[in-house]
Amino acid sequence: MTRKVTKDGKQLATRLKFFFDMLFMAAVVLFVIKIGVLLLNKAASLDIALPGGTFLWNFGPLMAAAVAVVGSKMLKDRDKFTG
Known part of the structure; x- marks a missing residue:
């Protein structure tokens, strides 16, 4: 029973780590797009509008990256204590 719980916990941690890694990558992609x-709007005098509003594009990548970093850190700290 203990082995099953340990195995299930490791599987969950692996899934959560993957989720936080993908969330961080999504934040990086959103930032690069913005x-x-x-740069295109300034350099080429274009007027490209980003869908979703300025709040999403200004704070979305920051919030997603913060959640990903904090979540990943919590997993790392939890693994340190559980072995």
């Missing part, structure tokens, strides 16, 4: 559009 920077790319801003």
